[in-house]
Amino acid sequence: MIFNSIPFVLFFSLFFALYWWVFPKNRKAQNILLLLGSYFFYAWTDWKLLGFIIAVSALNFYLGLKIQQATVDHTKRWLSYIGLTQGIGGLLFCKYYNFFSNSFNELFQALGLQILWPTLSIIAPLGISFFTFRTISYILDVRNGKTKAVDDGVVFFSYVAFFPSLLSGPIDKARTLVPQLEKNRHFEYASAVDGLRQILWGLFKKVVIANNCALITQDVFTHYQELPASSLLIAMLLYPFQIYADFSGYSDMAIGMARLLGFEITKNFDFPYFSQNIAEFWRKWHMSLTSWFTEYVFTPLSIYFRDWDNKGLFLAVLINFTVVGIWHGANWTYILFGFLNGLYFVPLIIKGTMNKKKKWHKNGSLTGLEFFNILKTFGLVTVTFVIFKSESVTQAFDFYRCLIDKSLFKVPVLHGISMLFLLGLLSYIAFFMGMEWQAKNKNHALDFLENKMNVWARKTLYLFLAFVIFYFSSMVTNQDFIYIQF
Amino acid sequence: MKELLAQVNEIFIDVLDNEDIVLSETTSANDVDEWDSLSHIQLIVAIERHFKIRFTSKEIQSWNNIGEMLTSIQDKLNQN
Incomplete structure:
Protein backbone atom coordinates (compact mmCIF):
# COMPACT_ATOMS: atom_id res chain seq x y z
CA MET A 1 0.00 0.00 0.00
CA PHE A 187 -4.90 17.77 17.73
CA GLU A 188 -3.09 20.97 16.82
CA TYR A 189 -4.65 22.73 13.89
CA ALA A 190 -1.57 24.71 12.78
CA SER A 191 0.68 21.68 12.93
CA ALA A 192 -1.85 19.51 11.08
CA VAL A 193 -2.23 22.13 8.33
CA ASP A 194 1.53 22.33 7.97
CA GLY A 195 1.60 18.52 7.85
CA LEU A 196 -0.89 18.64 4.98
CA ARG A 197 1.29 21.15 3.16
CA GLN A 198 4.28 18.87 3.54
CA ILE A 199 2.24 15.92 2.20
CA LEU A 200 1.17 18.04 -0.78
CA TRP A 201 4.77 18.93 -1.52
CA GLY A 202 5.85 15.30 -1.08
CA LEU A 203 3.17 14.19 -3.54
CA PHE A 204 4.29 16.82 -6.03
CA LYS A 205 7.86 15.57 -5.78
CA LYS A 206 6.88 11.94 -6.21
CA VAL A 207 4.12 12.17 -8.81
CA VAL A 208 5.31 15.10 -10.91
CA ILE A 209 9.09 15.06 -10.64
CA ALA A 210 10.18 11.51 -9.77
CA ASN A 211 7.67 9.53 -11.83
CA ASN A 212 8.21 11.68 -14.93
CA CYS A 213 12.00 11.59 -14.63
CA ALA A 214 11.66 7.80 -14.31
CA LEU A 215 9.99 7.63 -17.73
CA ILE A 216 13.25 8.85 -19.22
CA THR A 217 15.91 7.39 -16.92
CA GLN A 218 14.43 3.88 -16.88
CA ASP A 219 14.47 3.61 -20.64
CA VAL A 220 17.90 5.19 -21.12
CA PHE A 221 19.59 3.08 -18.44
CA THR A 222 18.08 -0.06 -20.04
CA HIS A 223 19.01 0.79 -23.64
CA TYR A 224 22.08 2.96 -23.07
CA GLN A 225 24.22 0.99 -25.54
CA GLU A 226 21.92 1.83 -28.45
CA LEU A 227 21.44 5.53 -27.65
CA PRO A 228 23.60 8.60 -28.39
CA ALA A 229 25.73 9.84 -25.48
CA SER A 230 23.59 12.99 -25.31
CA SER A 231 20.63 10.82 -24.19
CA LEU A 232 22.83 9.23 -21.53
CA LEU A 233 23.87 12.66 -20.29
CA ILE A 234 20.23 13.73 -19.94
CA ALA A 235 19.35 10.57 -17.98
CA MET A 236 22.44 10.93 -15.82
CA LEU A 237 21.52 14.51 -14.93
CA LEU A 238 17.85 13.68 -14.33
CA TYR A 239 18.45 10.70 -12.06
CA PRO A 240 19.67 12.76 -9.03
CA PHE A 241 16.43 14.77 -9.22
CA GLN A 242 14.40 11.59 -9.57
CA ILE A 243 15.91 9.81 -6.58
CA TYR A 244 15.82 12.93 -4.43
CA ALA A 245 12.21 13.72 -5.33
CA ASP A 246 11.21 10.09 -4.87
CA PHE A 247 12.83 9.51 -1.52
CA SER A 248 12.45 12.94 0.05
CA GLY A 249 8.89 13.00 -1.30
CA TYR A 250 8.17 9.82 0.64
CA SER A 251 9.82 11.30 3.75
CA ASP A 252 7.77 14.50 3.42
CA MET A 253 4.59 12.46 3.27
CA ALA A 254 5.66 10.32 6.24
CA ILE A 255 6.54 13.39 8.32
CA GLY A 256 3.35 15.18 7.27
CA MET A 257 1.20 12.17 8.15
CA ALA A 258 2.91 11.79 11.50
CA ARG A 259 2.19 15.47 12.18
CA LEU A 260 -1.48 14.90 11.38
CA LEU A 261 -1.42 12.26 14.13
CA GLY A 262 0.36 14.56 16.59
CA PHE A 263 3.93 13.28 16.17
CA GLU A 264 7.12 15.09 15.19
CA ILE A 265 9.37 12.52 13.55
CA THR A 266 12.96 12.94 12.46
CA LYS A 267 13.76 15.21 9.54
CA ASN A 268 15.29 13.22 6.69
CA PHE A 269 16.44 15.81 4.12
CA ASP A 270 17.62 19.37 4.46
CA PHE A 271 17.83 20.59 0.85
CA PRO A 272 20.95 18.51 0.10
CA TYR A 273 21.52 19.78 -3.46
CA PHE A 274 22.46 23.21 -2.11
CA SER A 275 25.41 21.71 -0.22
CA GLN A 276 28.82 23.17 -0.85
CA ASN A 277 30.85 20.07 -0.12
CA ILE A 278 30.32 16.35 0.20
CA ALA A 279 30.36 16.35 4.01
CA GLU A 280 27.57 18.92 4.03
CA PHE A 281 25.68 16.86 1.45
CA TRP A 282 25.77 13.80 3.69
CA ARG A 283 24.67 15.86 6.68
CA LYS A 284 21.59 16.81 4.65
CA TRP A 285 20.85 13.62 2.69
CA HIS A 286 18.94 10.74 4.32
CA MET A 287 19.76 12.38 7.64
CA SER A 288 18.12 9.76 9.85
CA LEU A 289 20.33 7.06 8.31
CA THR A 290 23.54 9.11 8.37
CA SER A 291 22.95 10.18 11.96
CA TRP A 292 22.36 6.50 12.85
CA PHE A 293 25.63 5.48 11.21
CA THR A 294 27.47 8.43 12.71
CA GLU A 295 26.39 7.46 16.20
CA TYR A 296 26.75 3.70 16.07
CA VAL A 297 29.48 3.11 13.45
CA PHE A 298 31.53 6.21 12.69
CA THR A 299 31.92 7.56 16.24
CA PRO A 300 33.04 4.26 17.84
CA LEU A 301 35.43 3.67 14.92
CA SER A 302 36.91 7.15 15.03
CA ILE A 303 37.35 6.88 18.80
CA TYR A 304 39.10 3.57 18.29
CA PHE A 305 41.39 4.95 15.55
CA ARG A 306 41.91 8.35 17.18
CA ASP A 307 45.64 7.98 17.77
CA TRP A 308 46.24 7.77 14.04
CA ASP A 309 45.02 11.34 13.51
CA ASN A 310 43.94 11.93 9.90
CA LYS A 311 44.70 8.36 8.85
CA GLY A 312 42.33 7.11 11.52
CA LEU A 313 39.69 9.53 10.33
CA PHE A 314 40.10 8.35 6.69
CA LEU A 315 39.71 4.76 7.77
CA ALA A 316 36.64 5.47 9.90
CA VAL A 317 35.00 7.47 7.10
CA LEU A 318 35.77 4.85 4.45
CA ILE A 319 34.46 1.95 6.54
CA ASN A 320 31.41 3.98 7.57
CA PHE A 321 30.44 4.91 4.02
CA THR A 322 31.13 1.46 2.63
CA VAL A 323 28.70 0.07 5.20
CA VAL A 324 26.22 2.86 4.33
CA GLY A 325 26.49 1.61 0.73
CA ILE A 326 25.97 -2.04 1.74
CA TRP A 327 22.90 -1.02 3.77
CA HIS A 328 21.14 -0.19 0.49
CA GLY A 329 21.31 -3.73 -0.77
CA ALA A 330 23.26 -6.73 -1.83
CA ASN A 331 25.05 -5.46 -4.89
CA TRP A 332 28.62 -4.34 -5.55
CA THR A 333 27.15 -1.17 -7.06
CA TYR A 334 25.98 0.00 -3.62
CA ILE A 335 29.30 -0.94 -2.03
CA LEU A 336 31.20 1.06 -4.65
CA PHE A 337 28.71 3.95 -4.30
CA GLY A 338 29.41 4.10 -0.56
CA PHE A 339 33.16 3.66 -0.90
CA LEU A 340 33.44 6.44 -3.51
CA ASN A 341 31.44 8.82 -1.34
CA GLY A 342 33.81 7.98 1.51
CA LEU A 343 36.79 8.73 -0.77
CA TYR A 344 35.29 12.14 -1.57
CA PHE A 345 35.88 13.06 2.09
CA VAL A 346 39.66 12.67 1.82
CA PRO A 347 40.42 16.22 0.54
CA LEU A 348 38.10 17.66 3.20
CA ILE A 349 39.87 15.76 5.96
CA ILE A 350 43.27 16.94 4.68
CA LYS A 351 42.08 20.56 4.45
CA GLY A 352 40.35 20.25 7.83
CA THR A 353 37.06 21.54 6.42
CA MET A 354 35.03 18.38 6.93
CA ASN A 355 32.94 19.80 9.74
CA LYS A 356 32.90 23.47 8.85
CA LYS A 357 29.23 24.37 8.60
CA LYS A 358 28.34 26.93 5.97
CA LYS A 359 25.76 29.53 6.86
CA TRP A 360 23.65 31.27 4.25
CA HIS A 361 24.08 35.01 3.79
CA LYS A 362 21.29 36.95 5.48
CA ASN A 363 20.02 38.42 2.20
CA GLY A 364 19.94 34.95 0.63
CA SER A 365 22.57 35.81 -1.99
CA LEU A 366 25.24 33.46 -3.26
CA THR A 367 28.83 34.26 -4.21
CA GLY A 368 30.32 32.91 -7.42
CA LEU A 369 32.52 30.51 -5.46
CA GLU A 370 29.57 29.22 -3.44
CA PHE A 371 27.60 28.63 -6.62
CA PHE A 372 30.57 26.80 -8.12
CA ASN A 373 30.87 24.64 -4.99
CA ILE A 374 27.18 23.74 -5.16
CA LEU A 375 27.57 22.66 -8.79
CA LYS A 376 30.75 20.75 -7.99
CA THR A 377 29.10 18.85 -5.15
CA PHE A 378 26.10 18.06 -7.34
CA GLY A 379 28.48 16.82 -10.05
CA LEU A 380 30.34 14.55 -7.64
CA VAL A 381 27.10 13.06 -6.37
CA THR A 382 25.72 12.65 -9.89
CA VAL A 383 28.71 10.55 -10.93
CA THR A 384 28.13 8.11 -8.05
CA PHE A 385 24.39 7.92 -8.67
CA VAL A 386 25.15 6.32 -12.07
CA ILE A 387 26.70 3.43 -10.14
CA PHE A 388 23.77 3.43 -7.70
CA LYS A 389 21.28 3.22 -10.56
CA SER A 390 23.13 0.57 -12.59
CA GLU A 391 22.39 -3.16 -12.36
CA SER A 392 26.07 -4.00 -11.97
CA VAL A 393 29.44 -2.28 -11.64
CA THR A 394 30.35 -3.49 -15.15
CA GLN A 395 27.21 -1.80 -16.50
CA ALA A 396 28.05 1.42 -14.67
CA PHE A 397 31.52 1.59 -16.21
CA ASP A 398 30.11 0.66 -19.60
CA PHE A 399 27.63 3.53 -19.19
CA TYR A 400 30.51 5.95 -18.48
CA ARG A 401 32.39 4.57 -21.49
CA CYS A 402 29.37 5.15 -23.76
CA LEU A 403 28.98 8.63 -22.29
CA ILE A 404 32.41 9.77 -23.43
CA ASP A 405 31.69 9.72 -27.13
CA LYS A 406 31.31 12.21 -29.92
CA SER A 407 27.59 11.38 -30.08
CA LEU A 408 27.42 13.63 -27.02
CA PHE A 409 26.89 16.44 -29.54
CA LYS A 410 24.11 14.66 -31.44
CA VAL A 411 20.42 15.37 -30.90
CA PRO A 412 19.33 13.18 -27.98
CA VAL A 413 16.95 10.29 -28.67
CA LEU A 414 14.44 9.54 -25.91
CA HIS A 415 11.95 6.75 -26.68
CA GLY A 416 8.35 7.93 -26.49
CA ILE A 417 9.37 11.33 -25.10
CA SER A 418 8.66 14.51 -27.05
CA MET A 419 10.85 17.59 -26.83
CA LEU A 420 7.85 19.42 -25.39
CA PHE A 421 7.54 16.87 -22.58
CA LEU A 422 11.24 17.21 -21.81
CA LEU A 423 11.02 21.00 -21.71
CA GLY A 424 7.94 20.74 -19.49
CA LEU A 425 9.75 18.39 -17.13
CA LEU A 426 12.77 20.71 -16.96
CA SER A 427 10.45 23.60 -16.10
CA TYR A 428 8.91 21.56 -13.28
CA ILE A 429 12.40 20.73 -12.00
CA ALA A 430 13.35 24.43 -12.13
CA PHE A 431 10.17 25.28 -10.20
CA PHE A 432 10.90 22.46 -7.72
CA MET A 433 14.45 23.67 -7.05
CA GLY A 434 13.36 27.32 -6.97
CA MET A 435 10.77 26.57 -4.29
CA GLU A 436 13.31 24.59 -2.29
CA TRP A 437 15.86 27.40 -2.57
CA GLN A 438 13.33 29.89 -1.17
CA ALA A 439 12.73 27.62 1.81
CA LYS A 440 16.30 26.46 2.42
CA ASN A 441 16.25 27.59 6.05
CA LYS A 442 12.85 26.04 6.71
CA ASN A 443 11.52 22.56 7.35
CA HIS A 444 10.07 21.96 3.92
CA ALA A 445 9.51 23.82 0.66
CA LEU A 446 6.01 25.13 1.46
CA ASP A 447 6.94 26.19 4.98
CA PHE A 448 7.97 29.74 4.02
CA LEU A 449 4.72 30.71 2.32
CA GLU A 450 2.78 32.24 5.20
CA ASN A 451 5.22 35.12 5.57
CA LYS A 452 5.89 35.74 1.91
CA MET A 453 2.63 35.19 0.06
CA ASN A 454 -0.83 36.52 0.54
CA VAL A 455 -3.63 34.06 1.10
CA TRP A 456 -4.91 34.08 -2.51
CA ALA A 457 -1.49 33.50 -4.01
CA ARG A 458 -1.06 30.61 -1.57
CA LYS A 459 -4.40 29.08 -2.45
CA THR A 460 -3.60 29.39 -6.15
CA LEU A 461 -0.31 27.61 -5.58
CA TYR A 462 -2.00 24.79 -3.64
CA LEU A 463 -4.59 24.41 -6.39
CA PHE A 464 -1.89 24.36 -9.02
CA LEU A 465 0.02 21.67 -7.13
CA ALA A 466 -3.13 19.61 -6.59
CA PHE A 467 -4.01 19.94 -10.26
CA VAL A 468 -0.63 18.78 -11.58
CA ILE A 469 -0.58 15.93 -9.05
CA PHE A 470 -3.98 14.70 -10.28
CA TYR A 471 -3.03 15.28 -13.89
CA PHE A 472 0.17 13.24 -13.70
CA SER A 473 -1.39 10.61 -11.44
CA SER A 474 -3.71 9.77 -14.30
CA MET A 475 -0.95 9.96 -16.92
CA VAL A 476 1.78 7.91 -15.29
CA THR A 477 1.08 4.52 -13.77
CA ASN A 478 1.94 4.36 -10.11
CA GLN A 479 5.58 3.64 -9.57
CA ASP A 480 6.88 2.15 -6.36
CA PHE A 481 9.13 4.30 -4.26
CA ILE A 482 12.81 3.53 -4.87
CA TYR A 483 13.73 3.20 -1.21
CA ILE A 484 10.94 0.71 -0.41
CA GLN A 485 13.08 -2.04 -1.95
CA PHE A 486 15.75 -1.39 0.71
CA MET B 1 36.51 22.58 38.44
CA LYS B 2 36.64 26.24 37.40
CA GLU B 3 40.27 25.96 36.42
CA LEU B 4 39.51 22.79 34.45
CA LEU B 5 36.58 24.45 32.73
CA ALA B 6 38.78 27.37 31.65
CA GLN B 7 41.38 25.02 30.19
CA VAL B 8 38.76 22.97 28.35
CA ASN B 9 37.19 26.20 27.08
CA GLU B 10 40.57 27.20 25.58
CA ILE B 11 40.84 23.80 23.87
CA PHE B 12 37.35 24.21 22.40
CA ILE B 13 38.21 27.67 21.07
CA ASP B 14 41.39 26.34 19.56
CA VAL B 15 39.97 23.15 17.97
CA LEU B 16 36.66 24.59 16.81
CA ASP B 17 38.29 27.79 15.66
CA ASN B 18 35.69 30.02 17.31
CA GLU B 19 36.75 32.72 19.78
CA ASP B 20 33.21 33.25 21.03
CA ILE B 21 32.72 29.89 22.70
CA VAL B 22 31.90 30.20 26.40
CA LEU B 23 31.34 26.85 28.07
CA SER B 24 29.51 26.09 31.28
CA GLU B 25 28.96 22.77 33.00
CA THR B 26 25.55 22.44 31.40
CA THR B 27 26.71 23.17 27.84
CA SER B 28 26.01 20.28 25.48
CA ALA B 29 26.78 19.60 21.82
CA ASN B 30 23.42 21.13 20.88
CA ASP B 31 24.56 24.51 22.24
CA VAL B 32 27.75 24.82 20.19
CA ASP B 33 27.28 24.97 16.43
CA GLU B 34 30.66 23.57 15.49
CA TRP B 35 30.57 20.73 18.03
CA ASP B 36 29.47 17.68 16.08
CA SER B 37 30.44 14.02 15.90
CA LEU B 38 33.57 14.80 13.89
CA SER B 39 34.91 17.66 15.93
CA HIS B 40 34.02 15.67 19.06
CA ILE B 41 36.85 13.24 18.29
CA GLN B 42 39.28 16.09 17.62
CA LEU B 43 38.29 17.70 20.91
CA ILE B 44 38.87 14.46 22.79
CA VAL B 45 42.28 13.92 21.25
CA ALA B 46 43.23 17.52 22.12
CA ILE B 47 41.96 17.13 25.71
CA GLU B 48 43.76 13.79 26.16
CA ARG B 49 47.02 15.29 24.91
CA HIS B 50 46.68 18.43 26.98
CA PHE B 51 45.99 16.64 30.27
CA LYS B 52 48.05 13.54 29.36
CA ILE B 53 45.14 11.22 30.14
CA ARG B 54 43.32 8.46 28.27
CA PHE B 55 39.56 7.98 28.22
CA THR B 56 37.80 4.71 27.51
CA SER B 57 35.45 4.49 24.55
CA LYS B 58 32.53 4.05 26.93
CA GLU B 59 33.39 7.22 28.88
CA ILE B 60 33.61 9.27 25.70
CA GLN B 61 30.19 8.11 24.54
CA SER B 62 28.53 8.54 27.92
CA TRP B 63 28.90 12.32 28.34
CA ASN B 64 25.80 14.41 27.92
CA ASN B 65 27.34 17.77 28.78
CA ILE B 66 30.57 19.56 29.66
CA GLY B 67 30.05 18.92 33.38
CA GLU B 68 30.15 15.15 32.88
CA MET B 69 33.23 15.50 30.70
CA LEU B 70 34.96 17.59 33.40
CA THR B 71 34.12 14.96 36.05
CA SER B 72 35.78 12.31 33.89
CA ILE B 73 38.86 14.51 33.42
CA GLN B 74 39.05 15.20 37.17
CA ASP B 75 38.75 11.46 37.95
CA LYS B 76 41.57 10.66 35.54
CA LEU B 77 43.79 13.42 36.94
CA ASN B 78 43.17 12.16 40.49
CA GLN B 79 44.17 8.63 39.45
CA ASN B 80 47.49 9.86 38.00
Missing part, protein backbone atom coordinates in the same frame (compact mmCIF):
# COMPACT_ATOMS: atom_id res chain seq x y z
CA ILE A 2 1.97 3.01 -1.22
CA PHE A 3 1.10 6.49 0.04
CA ASN A 4 -0.07 7.86 -3.32
CA SER A 5 -2.67 5.12 -3.90
CA ILE A 6 -6.45 5.03 -3.41
CA PRO A 7 -6.40 2.19 -0.82
CA PHE A 8 -3.98 4.18 1.31
CA VAL A 9 -6.03 7.39 1.12
CA LEU A 10 -9.09 5.41 2.27
CA PHE A 11 -7.12 3.67 5.00
CA PHE A 12 -5.60 6.89 6.30
CA SER A 13 -8.88 8.81 6.21
CA LEU A 14 -10.64 6.14 8.25
CA PHE A 15 -7.68 5.84 10.58
CA PHE A 16 -7.53 9.61 11.11
CA ALA A 17 -11.25 9.76 11.92
CA LEU A 18 -11.05 6.92 14.43
CA TYR A 19 -7.86 8.31 15.95
CA TRP A 20 -9.14 11.81 16.67
CA TRP A 21 -12.92 11.44 16.88
CA VAL A 22 -13.52 7.99 18.35
CA PHE A 23 -10.54 7.84 20.69
CA PRO A 24 -9.62 11.45 21.45
CA LYS A 25 -7.77 12.09 24.70
CA ASN A 26 -7.31 8.38 25.23
CA ARG A 27 -3.65 7.71 24.72
CA LYS A 28 -3.84 3.96 25.33
CA ALA A 29 -6.65 3.46 22.84
CA GLN A 30 -4.86 5.65 20.30
CA ASN A 31 -1.68 3.60 20.72
CA ILE A 32 -3.57 0.32 20.28
CA LEU A 33 -5.21 1.75 17.18
CA LEU A 34 -1.81 2.91 15.93
CA LEU A 35 -0.40 -0.57 16.42
CA LEU A 36 -3.33 -2.32 14.74
CA GLY A 37 -3.28 0.24 11.92
CA SER A 38 0.45 -0.27 11.43
CA TYR A 39 0.04 -4.06 11.28
CA PHE A 40 -2.88 -3.71 8.86
CA PHE A 41 -0.76 -1.38 6.70
CA TYR A 42 2.11 -3.89 6.75
CA ALA A 43 -0.10 -6.92 6.18
CA TRP A 44 -1.72 -5.25 3.17
CA THR A 45 1.63 -5.40 1.41
CA ASP A 46 3.17 -8.45 3.01
CA TRP A 47 0.87 -10.40 5.38
CA LYS A 48 3.03 -13.52 5.38
CA LEU A 49 5.85 -11.69 7.10
CA LEU A 50 3.77 -9.89 9.70
CA GLY A 51 4.75 -12.65 12.15
CA PHE A 52 8.39 -11.71 11.62
CA ILE A 53 8.02 -8.09 12.68
CA ILE A 54 5.91 -9.14 15.70
CA ALA A 55 8.52 -11.72 16.76
CA VAL A 56 11.36 -9.20 16.31
CA SER A 57 9.47 -6.63 18.39
CA ALA A 58 8.73 -9.20 21.13
CA LEU A 59 12.35 -10.31 21.40
CA ASN A 60 13.73 -6.77 21.54
CA PHE A 61 11.06 -5.65 24.00
CA TYR A 62 12.04 -8.50 26.33
CA LEU A 63 15.77 -7.88 25.86
CA GLY A 64 15.41 -4.16 26.58
CA LEU A 65 13.76 -4.86 29.92
CA LYS A 66 16.29 -7.56 30.84
CA ILE A 67 19.25 -5.33 29.91
CA GLN A 68 17.91 -2.60 32.16
CA GLN A 69 17.29 -5.00 35.05
CA ALA A 70 20.76 -6.58 34.79
CA THR A 71 23.11 -5.29 37.46
CA VAL A 72 26.33 -6.73 36.08
CA ASP A 73 27.95 -5.09 33.09
CA HIS A 74 28.81 -8.26 31.25
CA THR A 75 25.20 -9.55 31.52
CA LYS A 76 24.03 -6.32 29.90
CA ARG A 77 26.63 -6.81 27.19
CA TRP A 78 25.65 -10.41 26.44
CA LEU A 79 21.95 -9.62 26.36
CA SER A 80 22.65 -6.80 23.93
CA TYR A 81 24.66 -9.22 21.76
CA ILE A 82 21.51 -11.35 21.41
CA GLY A 83 19.59 -8.32 20.12
CA LEU A 84 22.43 -7.31 17.80
CA THR A 85 22.81 -10.86 16.49
CA GLN A 86 19.10 -11.02 15.76
CA GLY A 87 19.14 -7.58 14.07
CA ILE A 88 22.35 -7.82 12.07
CA GLY A 89 21.95 -11.58 11.52
CA GLY A 90 18.37 -11.15 10.28
CA LEU A 91 19.47 -8.43 7.88
CA LEU A 92 22.49 -10.38 6.65
CA PHE A 93 20.46 -13.54 6.12
CA CYS A 94 17.42 -11.98 4.48
CA LYS A 95 19.15 -9.42 2.32
CA TYR A 96 22.70 -10.56 1.79
CA TYR A 97 22.90 -14.38 2.04
CA ASN A 98 22.52 -15.02 -1.69
CA PHE A 99 24.82 -12.14 -2.55
CA PHE A 100 27.59 -13.64 -0.43
CA SER A 101 26.85 -17.16 -1.78
CA ASN A 102 27.12 -15.95 -5.36
CA SER A 103 30.25 -13.93 -4.62
CA PHE A 104 31.88 -16.96 -2.94
CA ASN A 105 30.90 -19.19 -5.86
CA GLU A 106 32.45 -16.73 -8.34
CA LEU A 107 35.59 -16.64 -6.24
CA PHE A 108 35.74 -20.45 -6.02
CA GLN A 109 35.25 -20.68 -9.76
CA ALA A 110 38.02 -18.14 -10.41
CA LEU A 111 40.33 -20.19 -8.18
CA GLY A 112 39.37 -23.36 -10.07
CA LEU A 113 37.73 -24.97 -7.02
CA GLN A 114 34.77 -27.30 -7.49
CA ILE A 115 32.75 -26.01 -4.55
CA LEU A 116 29.21 -24.75 -4.86
CA TRP A 117 27.83 -22.76 -1.95
CA PRO A 118 24.04 -23.22 -1.99
CA THR A 119 21.77 -20.26 -2.67
CA LEU A 120 18.34 -20.06 -1.06
CA SER A 121 15.02 -18.63 -2.07
CA ILE A 122 14.57 -15.95 0.60
CA ILE A 123 11.91 -13.24 0.74
CA ALA A 124 13.26 -10.26 2.67
CA PRO A 125 10.50 -8.71 4.81
CA LEU A 126 9.59 -5.26 3.49
CA GLY A 127 11.14 -2.43 5.43
CA ILE A 128 13.53 -4.79 7.25
CA SER A 129 16.48 -2.37 6.90
CA PHE A 130 14.40 0.38 8.48
CA PHE A 131 12.74 -1.39 11.41
CA THR A 132 15.89 -3.40 12.22
CA PHE A 133 17.83 -0.16 12.60
CA ARG A 134 15.22 1.00 15.09
CA THR A 135 15.58 -2.12 17.22
CA ILE A 136 19.39 -2.06 17.06
CA SER A 137 19.58 1.58 18.17
CA TYR A 138 17.11 0.80 20.98
CA ILE A 139 19.17 -2.11 22.32
CA LEU A 140 22.42 -0.11 22.15
CA ASP A 141 20.86 2.94 23.79
CA VAL A 142 19.38 0.89 26.64
CA ARG A 143 22.73 -0.84 27.16
CA ASN A 144 24.61 2.47 27.18
CA GLY A 145 22.06 4.11 29.49
CA LYS A 146 21.01 6.65 26.86
CA THR A 147 17.38 5.63 26.98
CA LYS A 148 15.20 3.75 29.46
CA ALA A 149 13.76 0.36 28.53
CA VAL A 150 10.14 0.66 27.43
CA ASP A 151 7.83 -1.22 29.79
CA ASP A 152 4.61 -0.69 27.83
CA GLY A 153 4.36 -3.39 25.15
CA VAL A 154 1.92 -1.44 22.97
CA VAL A 155 4.25 1.57 22.96
CA PHE A 156 7.29 -0.49 22.01
CA PHE A 157 5.54 -2.55 19.32
CA SER A 158 4.10 0.70 17.88
CA TYR A 159 7.56 2.26 17.89
CA VAL A 160 8.95 -0.61 15.78
CA ALA A 161 5.99 -0.67 13.38
CA PHE A 162 4.96 3.04 13.27
CA PHE A 163 3.30 2.96 9.85
CA PRO A 164 4.15 6.40 8.43
CA SER A 165 7.84 5.52 8.55
CA LEU A 166 7.73 1.71 8.63
CA LEU A 167 8.63 0.90 5.03
CA SER A 168 11.01 3.67 4.06
CA GLY A 169 11.96 5.73 7.11
CA PRO A 170 12.80 8.22 8.52
CA ILE A 171 14.54 5.95 11.04
CA ASP A 172 13.56 7.36 14.41
CA LYS A 173 15.53 6.42 17.46
CA ALA A 174 13.56 5.23 20.47
CA ARG A 175 14.61 8.28 22.45
CA THR A 176 12.80 10.58 20.01
CA LEU A 177 9.67 8.57 19.16
CA VAL A 178 8.93 6.60 22.35
CA PRO A 179 8.45 9.68 24.61
CA GLN A 180 5.87 10.94 22.09
CA LEU A 181 4.02 7.62 22.23
CA GLU A 182 4.04 7.79 26.01
CA LYS A 183 2.42 11.20 26.32
CA ASN A 184 -1.04 12.46 25.47
CA ARG A 185 -1.44 13.92 22.01
CA HIS A 186 -3.70 16.79 21.16
